[in-house]
Amino acid sequence: MTGWTGSGSGGTTTGCLAMFPGQGSQRAGMARHLLDAHAPARGVFARADEILGLPLSRICVSGTAGELARTEITQPAIVTTSLAVWEVLRSAGYRPAAAAGHSLGEFAALVAAGVLSLESALQLVRLRGRLMGEVAREVPGAMAAVLGLAAQEVAAVCDSAQALGLGLVQVANYNEPLQTVVSGHADAVEVAGKAALAAGADQVVTLDVGAPFHCSLMSAVEEEFTEALAAHRFADPVLPVISSVTGGYVTTGEEARRLLRRQLTGPVRWVQVLRTAARHPVDAYTEIGPGRVLSGLARRTLGEVGTRSTGDPRRLAALLGELAPRQRPEPVAS
The missing domain is CATH 3.40.366.10 (Malonyl-Coenzyme A Acyl Carrier Protein, domain 2)
Incomplete structure (x- = not known):
């Protein structure tokens, strides 16, 4: 179709x-x-x-x-x-x-x-x-929305954060061209958020959703x-x-x-x-x-x-x- x-x-x-x-x-x-x-x-x-x-x-x-x-x-x-x-x-x-x-x-x-x-x-x-x-309940996970940064840059930030060995963090939602959500272990999500801000993101907002959805x-x-x-x-x-x-x-x-x-x-x-x-x-x-x-x-x-x-x-x-x-x-x- x-x-x-x-x-x-x-x-x-x-x-x-x-x-x-x-x-x-x-x-x-x-x-x-x-x-x-x-x-x-x-x-x-x-x-x-x-x-x-x-x-x-x-x-x-x-x-x-x-x-x-x-x-x-x-x-x-x-x-x-x-x-x-x-x-x-x-x-x-x-x-x-x-x-x-x-x-x-x-x-x-x-x-x-x-x-x-x-x-x-x-x-x-x-x-x-x-x-x-x-x-x-079993995994200390988190999700965060990255605002003002292109999706490919957010994905690169996730790769860099994972390379530090703090856990998994991946792109979870491509919501709009300048709003991308990341998900994974809480420490890795936090590091990725800080790196996104350093890369030029306008804001990083932690989401209150109860679980690290849409990731491995x-x-x-x-x-x-x-x-x-x-x-x-x-x-x-x-x-x-x-x-x-x-x-x-x-x-x-x-x-x-x-x-x-x-x-x-x-x-x-x-x-x-x-x-x-x-x-x-x-x-x-x-x-x-x-x-x-x-x-x-x-x-x-x-x-x-x-x-x-x-x-x-x-x-x-x-x-x-x-x-x-x-x-x-x-x-x-x-």
Whole structure:
């Protein structure tokens, strides 16, 4: 598959990329507006509570930031919230041309594309969160965002830091041309951050994500997660999906399965995802779920493009208003 054509009825959805956020987008109360006002969202959360045996609805409405910070809770919470928004939009007639997810968000994108069922996605992300949490407890790892330095320079800094023998540090996320995330052993990440500043980076920000994601340290849980992936059905996508692992299209269910395994240890190629989308007739980038991070990444990578986010009542209502059919005036009898 080399591209897409819009499948929506009207400019709101034609050529639109649906973007699903990843870990770090969570916040206390992030689903309150959904459960208060939208029946389709309540249906998704009721199913999630049942599937997981967790009070996920309560946690996403009134849970503390500390509850949400636990990786095994964070991951299903973000995916469920994103899919609740997706269901609200879909029920209102939203029909994007393609979908993509940033790391964890790829599970939500695959549900939207018909590759995974809600049940399979939630079971997998709960396990994924637990396994990643185990790595975090056993390995003193860290992640940091390097701002204002080109990606190839960040990669060179990681190589230099590793050569000092302080541990592993690798590029984990290519988020935008001048924002690259590194991941690995805490000491090596710290040294790489200092070296990045010396090389001209504007800022290095330590991320509070709970584990050293998207680096070789995650290979310790790859086998168990691969076995879990094998136990679930992966259908071929009915909506084009751009993979955050390759930056290219996912063409089959089996390919999606393989890419979710690679995602554990491989970097997120979000810049490539956006550039792949931009080569086609995209007229908007819609962030479906909590937060507005992906909207900002799209603008800073592609320039002045149309973005929409849905993480609060006002922005979600604005998009739903655009999706609502125009009311035609009643004919007047002469």
